[in-house]
Every structure is written in structure tokens, then in C-alpha cells.
Amino acid sequence: MKPIMKIRMLGNFTIAYQGKELSFADFRSLQITRLFCFLSINPTNADKNTLATYIFKNSEANRHNGIKTLVYRTRMLFKEYFGIEQIIYAKGGYYYLSDAIDYQFDYQVILSAYEKFKAGIEPLEQAYLSIATYKGPLLPMIEGDTELTKLHHEITQAHALMAIYALNHAYGNNDAFSKLAKSLFLDDANNDPLQVEIIQQMCEHHENDLAKHYFDVVHSSFESHLSKVAQLKIDEMIQTQHQLFDNYMQAIDNDFGVYAFVCTPKEFAHLCQLRVRQMRRGKWKGFVVRISSSQSSDLLLDDFIYNLRSGDCISRFNDKEYFLLLNIKEKNIKKIMKRLKVYDPNLTYEYRNLASLTNKKIRTRRKAE
Secondary structure (H helix, E strand, C coil), X not given: CCCEEEEECEXXXXXXXXXXXXXXXXXXXXXXXXXHHHHHHCCCCCEHHHHHHHHHCCCCCCHHHHHHHHHHHHHHHHHHHHCCCCCEEEECCEEEECCCCEEEEHHHHHHHHHHHHHCCXXXXXXXXXXXXXXXXXXXXXXXXXXXXXXXXXXXXXXXXXXXHHHHHHHCCCHHHHHHXXXXXXXXXXXXXHHHHHHHHHHHHCCCHHHHHHHHHHHHHHHHHXXXXXXXXXXXXXXXHHHHHHHHHHHHHHCCCCCCCEEECHHHHHHHHHHXXXXXXXCCCCCEEEEEECCCCCHHHHHHHHHCCCCCCEEEEEECCEEEEEECCCHHHHHHHHHHHHCCCCCCEEEEEEHHHHHCCCCCEEEECC
């Protein structure tokens, strides 16, 4: 069995091996940090040219000799601290970490938990595992490196979504919610990326009540834990949500409900999700109909709207494609399509029963009369 080396990259950079621990504060070299972490994150893409460009950027120095020197310094550091003879080896113009060691990274714990979370495997346990593991942004001492941007965002977003799930689960229990919300602020870390991501994800997923409650609970921590830039950004997002809510209320007040409801594709998807949830509670039934038109005309959309019922929903996905959400019996779909065919005799359509979607068994009928 290979010896285990535990590498912490979230909130700090520390390496634990054989009962000893090496932290960034012990050697304070950004170049060694970049080298080791690049080899860890990109185990098959560390050729000398890529490494030299990443570590030395636009330096005019002899970068290839610089890489050799840096590799030597890193080897000596690991030999001095851990007794490892050769932590990095070279082959065919590429550099690799020694394959005699089992490397375990904290950020991979979060990404692995997120995959299980998305698959529905004990999601609450995965969320709390992520909360226990997350200690701050990825490699804060080199946080500005563009090569880390994608991974940094991936980790932050995954952790934020799982944290939101845990917050939703605690919603309604004020003590548990408050304790969990405040635990998401870390004393010795940059809290900006995570807190901005949490609020942003809540807003994007229309978790308005949750966002407001979370904001009310943690707002007192902003001054001591967040930068002014992050505070302003979060305040702006919360205010925008309040404005959107006011706009929605105004739209409802102005909706006389005479014709079918028209919405964007994104709104249509959210409405379908809502209807599926209502169907699971036995409060709604219906179908999604996809219409492929032979025409490209704004007037055709108006014709469709005026010939649907006030409780129906229609969305135009592109010039010739429309989707309907109908609370209707299956036998009546053909009647509605017959009315619409008056305006486009060559249209075709297919439909799916929303009830079948709740069981992940999709029944499709295609009509082209």
C-alpha cells in the first residue's frame, strides 16, 4: 500500500505526510507552490514549455533553466522535510509527481461529494461533508492565477449549491439555520467568493425567501468578514431581487387573464418544474406540447395566443418552434391543434404527459395530420 500524502489547497497550502506537516508559511515560495500544485492538478499536461510559461509568465530569464532549478529546489525541500528522495521526476520532456505516493486533495473531497449530491446519494450528508471540508478559496496565495480560475469557480459553485441545500433543510428551525448560516463564514479565510456565490445561486434559482432570510441572519457578519466590494455586490443582488418581486406583483395586478400566458424559454422551464411538483401532490395535470411551424412570423405567435385558453402557457423557443403547457385531457390536445392549424396547416407537433416525467418514463405522441 502506498503511503498517503494529504494536500490542503483550500484556504491555505499545507502538506501532511508520515506524521509531519509542511505549510506555505514554512517555505514561502510562490514558485514552489505553483510547481507542485500544477503537477497535482494537471498530472498529464506538465511539459516543460507549459510549466515554464505558467510559472515564469513573461519573464525574460532563461525559463527552461529556471524550471530545472525550481524542480531541484522542490526536490530538496521535500527531501529535507519528509525524507522523500525524488518527489518530482522527468520523462520525455514532461514532469510528474512520484507515483509511489497516494495523493489526497481536500478540493477533490468537495467535487466528489458534489457528484454524489447531484446523483441523489445522501445529499444532506454530502452537503455537510463539503461544509466540514471547505476552509476557504483555492490556493489564496496564488488566487489570481488564470490557470486556476476554472477549478476555483467549480469548487466554489459546488460548495455553494450544497450549502444552500443544507440551509433549505434547516429552514424553519431558526436556531439550526442561524448556526449553519454563520458557520459558512470562516475567520481566517477570504469569504468573498463563497458568500457572493451563495447569494447569486439563491437569486438565480428564485430562492427569494431563503435569500432574504439568509441575508437577515448573516448581514451582521458582513462588516468583519467581507470586503466592501463583496458587500456592495451582495446588497445589489438582494435589492435587485426585491425589485423583481415588485415587478412580478405589478405584472400580476395588470394581468387580466383573457389570453394564454406568454413567457420566455427559461420561465417556461421553471413553470414546468413547478407543475411537476404540483402533480406529485395531485394538484395539477397536463401536457407539454412542442410545435414545429412551417412559418416564421410574429403574427403567428399572436394567432396562437388568441386561440389558446387563459390558463394555457406558450413560449417561443426560436423562429419556428413553440412550446405549450396545457392543463388538459389528452383527448383534447388534437382539438386545440386543429384550431392552431388554421393559421399554419403544415405545423407538426409532439407532446409529453407531465405525469410521465415524474416517473422518468416519457410517453411521446407525434402528430402530423
